[in-house]
Amino acid sequence: MKRVGLLLLAAASATHAAAQSPEGLWIQSPDGTQRRSIPVFSHRGYQSVESDGLRLLGWTVLREGGRVRAQLPGGSEIFLQEGVPFVRWGSEVYQIAHWPYVTEDKFFVPSQLLVDLLPVVLTRAYRYEASSNTLSVLQPDLWAGGALGGEGAARVQDEVPVPGVEPGGPARGAERSVVVIDPGHGGEDPGTGGRSGWKEKDVALRIAQALADILADDPNLEIHLTRNRDVLVPLWERGAVATEWKGDRPGIFISIHANASASSSSTRGFETYFLSEARTDHARRVAALENSAASIGPEPNGAPDSDLGFILRELRNLGHQTWSALLAEMVQQELDEAHPGPNRGVKQGPFAVMTNALMPAVLVEVGFMSNREDEQLLSRESFHRDAAEALARSVRRFFERYPPGRGVASGGGP
Numbered sequence: 556m557k558r559v560g561l562l563l564l565a566a567a568s569a570t571h572a573a574a575q576s577p578e579g580l581w582i583q584s585p586d587g588t589q590r591r592s593i594p595v596f597s598h599r600g601y602q603s604v605e606s607d608g609l610r611l612l613g614w615t616v617l618r619e620g621g622r623v624r625a626q627l628p629g630g631s632e633i634f635l636q637e638g639v640p641f642v643r644w645g646s647e648v649y650q651i652a653h654w655p656y657v658t659e660d661k662f663f664v665p666s667q668l669l670v671d672l673l674p675v676v677l678t679r680a681y682r683y684e685a686s687s688n689t690l691s692v693l694q695p696d697l698w699a700g701g702a703l704g705g706e707g708a709a710r711v712q713d714e715v716p717v718p719g720v721e722p723g724g725p726a727r728g729a730e731r732s733v734v735v736i737d738p739g740h741g742g743e744d745p746g747t748g749g750r751s752g753w754k755e756k757d758v759a760l761r762i763a764q765a766l767a768d769i770l771a772d773d774p775n776l777e778i779h780l781t782r783n784r785d786v787l788v789p790l791w792e793r794g795a796v797a798t799e800w801k802g803d804r805p806g807i808f809i810s811i812h813a814n815a816s817a818s819s820s821s822t823r824g825f826e827t828y829f830l831s832e833a834r835t836d837h838a839r840r841v842a843a844l845e846n847s848a849a850s851i852g853p854e855p856n857g858a859p860d861s862d863l864g865f866i867l868r869e870l871r872n873l874g875h876q877t878w879s880a881l882l883a884e885m886v887q888q889e890l891d892e893a894h895p896g897p898n899r900g901v902k903q904g905p906f907a908v909m910t911n912a913l914m915p916a917v918l919v920e921v922g923f924m925s926n927r928e929d930e931q932l933l934s935r936e937s938f939h940r941d942a943a944e945a946l947a948r949s950v951r952r953f954f955e956r957y958p959p960g961r962g963v964a965s966g967g968g969p
Contacts, residue, residue: 580604580666581689582611584698590689595666603663606635606655612673612681612690613697623655623662628696631677635664642668644676650875652805652957671956685955731777732954733806734770735797737908738763738780739918740812742787747815749930755813756785758933762921763811765943770950777804794911801914805957807882808916809946810908813933815925823926826899827886828918829879830909878915882953886919889945889952893938896922896929915957919946 579592593608606623609616614625621637634643640654649672652665669690674681682691692698738759740746746755760782767778779800781793797808816822883901891898909916921942922929932938 583689583691585693585695602666604666606662606664618662730804731775733777733801733804735779735808736763736766737793737810738782741782744787747924749924753934758813759811761939762942765939766946769943769947790907793908798913806914808912808914810918812920814920814923816923820925823923823929824897824899825890825894826902826920827883828902828904829883831903875915882915883917885949885952889949893941893945
């Protein structure tokens with residue numbers, strides 16, 4: 556299925572503007588005595604490097620038109636294709652921050668490939684330090700191969716400062732990242748309710764509005780709400796409009812909800828979901844509860860009943876699962892500081908609201924309306940603000956890594 560995904564998405568190529576002023580990524584030798592800088596170029600708000608830059612890291616790079624194959628002496632092999640936002644690494648497929656592209660007969664890939672994917676997959680060969688924007692080569696044979704070898708080394712600049720970028724700061728001229736905040740339910744769909752009269756749709760909207768207000772002060776972020784008042788927005792439209800708002804820029808989708816347990820009023824706490832098949836009965840019940848609103852409002856335009864549309868959507872969402880899981884983990888960590896109830900962890904489920912959101916996406920259950928303690932908590936304005944602050948911290952932390960090395964967020968987060 557992953558291989559089919561690459562073939563189906565191969566036609567989705569895009570035209571990119573010419574590169575802006577180059578910035579640099581430091582490459583350090585295993586003994587720490589030598590450093591070089593690979594030029595990094597900004598295109599449409601994300602950073603990219605020439606594929607030949609991999610030669611400095613010990614890779615043999617072979618290009619055929621809009622395709623690149625890179626190999627390491629030890630047998631690792633990756634494939635990249637123009638217009639396809641995935642990299643095939645052996646039998647695995649990984650999402651990358653944006654699709655590779657060709658301009659002026661040079662093949663560019665997102666810098667994520669170097670600063671995040673290589674150190675994660677090949678932990679004994681590479682290590683990236685965001686604070687100094689330095690990728691260290693840990694194995695001498697890889698450093699020697701890259702430094703001495705091939706035409707790619709001629710493009711590598713020795714000891715060049717990084718213009719326009721402070722470590723951890725925003726790249727000059729970079730486009731803003733998009734945060735789409737989705738208050739669950741609304742209008743004739745109240746969601747779940749508590750004994751005191753509070754409804755899920757109201758709690759979700761209060762927290763969402765507070766989150767939007769907090770993030771609006773960040774000049775690196777563009778904030779959207781799928782609804783800003785008590786109206787019904789069909790589930791299938793929320794992710795689709797979020798994808799339109801995001802366009803070609805980095806973006807995330809956060810859907811805010813409150814939970815309920817029909818079997819036990821003692822169940823309380825908070826949990827965060829990303830889109831995948833449910834693994835537990837609890838996750839299946841939560842997904843069924845949140846998806847019940849799909850029957851309210853107009854039917855989506857052919858998407859659920861179209862086999863091709865379903866496959867494409869699933870493949871694209873598959874590419875965002877790793878990032879969605881990371882965002883969900885950060886949300887749980889930050890909410891743990893704001894919610895006195897138990898941290899119920901990161902879970903996964905087939906939520907309709909996230910299906911059309913072609914970006915990292917999570918659904919946050921901030922508490923149980925069916926639990927008296929949680930219901931009282933969810934009714935407090937102070938908690939709405941505390942929860943929003945926690946979500947804002949998770950957003951800022953996430954954008955420190957997505958796309959990796961871009962340094963989008965300012966303040967907040969570790």
